Amino acid sequence: MKGIYSKGVAPARHEKQSFSTFNRGKVKSMSRQRELVDILNKWAHEYYVLDNPTVSDKEYDALYDELRKLEEESGEVYPDSPTRRVGGEPIKGFEKHTHIARLFSLDKSVSEEELTAFLTRVEKFAGKETEYTVEYKFDGLTVCLTYENGAFVRATTRGNGTVGEDVTAQVLTIKSFPLTIGYKGTLEVRGEAVIRLSVLDEYNKTAAEPLKNARNAAAGAIRNLDPKVTALRKPDIYFYDVNYTSDGAPMSQTTAHEFLKKEGFKVYPYFAVCKSKDEVLSAVATIERERKIIDVLTDGAVIKVNDALLREEMGSTDKFPRWAMAYKFEAEEVTTLLKDVIWQVGRTGKLTPLALLDPVDLGGATVSRATLNNYGDITRKDVKIGSRVLVRRSNEVIPEILGTTEHYAHSKEIDKPTVCPACGAALDEIGAHLFCPNRLCTPRIVAALDHYASKNAMNIDGFSESTAEQLVGKMSVTKPSDLYKLTAEDLAQLEGFKDKKIKNILTAIEKSKTPTLDAFIYAIGVEGVGRVAAKDLAARFKSMENLQNATFEDLIALENVGEITANAILAHFADDETKAELAALAEAGVQPVWSDEKKEGVFSGESVVLTGTLTNFKRSEAQKLIEERGGVCQSSVTAKTTLVLAGEEAGSKLAKAQKLGIKIIDEATFKAMLEE
Ligand SMILES: [Zn+2]
Structure with a gap:
């Protein structure tokens, strides 16, 4: 012992x-x-x-x-x-840990055609039909457990596949994995930490703050600095892979599965061994059917070549093993009652309808609101208050309403608003959208100030939406140029503003006087001009003066500016109040800077589109890193795109890039390129 x-x-x-x-x-x-x-x-x-x-x-x-x-x-x-197996004291932070062997992520397919194409590729490589295993793909947090000399030594998250976080104290609260095993070499096994749906329900019955979604609940439980919280949420781990053994003997999936079972690891009972493509498709169909009734949240099936030697021969790309495929089921859809529609006023005055739903569970998350784009969207989808609507959880944060499934006697038409819900001004209708024309409409000013100060715009540190609300409500601030007139005495009247905070925010406002030209163009908030278009405009016109004198033809010649945006830009600069505000900003000392410095680096010559969610970078950070290394970021995939950086849950942009045969990289490859 x-x-x-x-x-x-x-x-x-x-x-x-x-x-x-x-x-x-x-x-x-x-x-x-x-x-x-x-x-x-x-x-x-x-x-x-x-x-x-x-x-x-x-x-x-x-x-x-x-x-x-x-x-x-x-x-x-x-x-x-x-x-x-008890929760220790809270820890200060997660230590990084480098995995012995890289934890690959799997290539994904979302249609039967893509899956069949994978199976055909394998068959072609092998020269004959071969054996596959099909298992559930659980939707939780991937963890990696290390054993040495037969004893458990460490648990880590997958992280980026190469480096994860040490979550030993958290995982130790889970009772279903062995602390000692018969195998005496160094071993890394891989599993999915999940919170079973019944456990989640039970937890939510008494929880002060109910957890909405089993996946987030699992990740939140394991990546919690306080192991006692982990213990309370009762996560579990299903093991499915032997990632490393020090004797290095290659294992088939059935051997690995048997090994895990023998050593006392919990494996999910469903494990299909398939002798043909048809058997694989039928096993996947079984999982798709059964997943709605099992106690664990799943989002797909994992198909692996069983033969260990064939796996070795096939090898992997820089991203994925060639011998495995994750089959992701379509985003789930559900019907629920539409309770109401509220109209939100944005910074340009545009009204956006937001649907309030009878809360409903959708793929493990509770959904209570959904987007509708505009009034036209409402009529096209025949949406009525009190009716039953079909909701889909998409890759976006807010789910969308696909259409209406049933009207009732009490169903009520949604009136097209004629006046602004915030200020009562009569609305303008421009194209498919409704606008509040009142420039002093409170939510408009608040949103515009918040946008002006935001990170990718003027980057005024410490300025929040609540700051904007207070400035509008108490200080009668109505436009960005007013910010430069604020004094310490003014700010002292705002809630939560003490000496240090006042000093910091005044410094940040002062610092914002020399923004880059593209940040300034983005900050002034022209309808349709996002960060990417702002960069395009800055690079082409090099000064505000040139931009203000640009013609329609000049504008639409740019890759990221279409006709609608070009017209919006022209209208914006033709407007007297805009002119006055730009003059006021200049008067206050705001001087955008255009720097012609050509950046060179690993992304030189690349037109890059980002899609999906990155684990280690915010989108804006990733864009900045690409630009610093000579790349140009685009907002959508076009014929000019040369590279797509695809994070988790990448959607239609990725599909389009695949169709166009554009080079696609994942986050791990991106990180490696940054280090070059
Ligand atoms: Zn209004």
């Missing part, structure tokens, strides 16, 4: 656990302690892994208490003692 703890308290209470040297003298007197550990572990395995309890909680607790007492007396705790 190796590695007995030297301290007299439960070692999980310490942030770092180190094994003491083995103390032979005491072991003899500890035979009862050893026996208790073995019995309790057997019972826990029966309860948590086999789902087949053989004793009552009372019997378990009695022996557990006896063990605790013996551990205190002896001052020794076995590494596989169940008392280790």
Whole structure:
């Protein structure tokens, strides 16, 4: 028996656990302690892994208490003692850990055609039909557990596949994985930490703050600095892969599955071995059907070549193994009642309808609001208040309404508003959209100030939406140029503004007087001019003066400016109040700077589109990094696009890039390029 703890308290209470040297003298007197550990572990395995309890909680607790007492007396705790599985003290931050072997992510397919194409590729490579395994793809947080000399030593998140975060203290609160195993080499196994749907329901019955979605709940439980919170949420881990063994023997998927089971890891019972393409498709269909009734949130199926040698021959691309494929099911759809529609006023005065829904569970998340684009969208989809609508969770944050499934006697038409809900001004109708023409309409000013100060615009640190609200409400600030007139006395009247904060914000406002030209163009908030178009405009016109004198033809010649935006730009600069405001900003000392410095780097010559969610970068950060290295960012995939950076849940842009045969890189490759 190796590695007995030297301290007299439960070692999980310490942030770092180190094994003491083995103390032979005491072991003899500890035979009862050893026996208790073995019995309790057997019972826990029966309860948590086999789902087949053989004793009552009372019997378990009695022996557990006896063990605790013996551990205190002896001052020794076995590494596989169940008392280790308690939440320790909160930690300050997650330490980074480099995985022994890279944890690959899987290539994804979203249609039967794509899946069939994968199976055909494999068959072609192998020269004959081959064997596959099909398993559930669980939607939680991937974790990697390391064992050395038969003992559990560490748990980490997948992270970017190369480097993850140490979550040992958190994972130790989970009771269903073995602390010791028979295999004595170095081992890394991979599993998905999940919160079972029934456990989530139970938790939410009494929780002060109910958790909305099983996936976020699992990630939030494991990546929680306080292991006690992890323990409360009762996550579980299903294991599905042997990522590394020190003897390096290649394993087929069936061998790995058997190995995991034999060593006491919890595997999901459904595991299909398929001898042909048709069998794979039918197994995938089974999962698609069954996933709605099982107790774990899933978003797809994983198909792997079973043969270990064939896997080695096929190898991997720089992103994915060529022998495996994740099949993602379509975003789920559900119907619910539409309770109301509210109209929100944006910074340009544009009104956007927001649908309030009877809360409904959709793919593990509770959905209570959905987007509608404009009034035309409402009529086209025949949406009425009180009717039943079809909602889809898309890759976007807010779900969308696809259409109406049923009207009722009490269903009510949604009136097209004629006046602004905020200020009562009569609305203008321009194209498909409604606008509040009142420049002093409060939500408009607040949104415009908030936008002006935002990170990608003037980047005024410490300025929030609430700051904007207060400035509009209490200081009668109505336009960005007013910000430069604010004094410390003014700001002192705002809630939450003390000396230091006042000083910081005044400094930040002062600092914003020399923005880059593109940030300034973006900040002034022309309808349709996002960050990418602003960069385009800055690069082409090089000064505000040139931009203000640009013609329609000049503008539409730019790649990221269409006819509608070109007209919006012309109208914006033709407007007297805009002219006055630009003059006021110049008067206040705001001087945008155009720098012609050509950036050179690994992205030189590349026109890059970002899509999906990146794990380690904010989108704006990634864009900045690309631009600093010579690349040009685009907002959508066009014939000029040369590179697509695809994060998680990448949607239509990725599909379009694939269709056009544009080079696609994932986040790991992106990171590697940054380091070049
Ligand atoms: Zn208004």
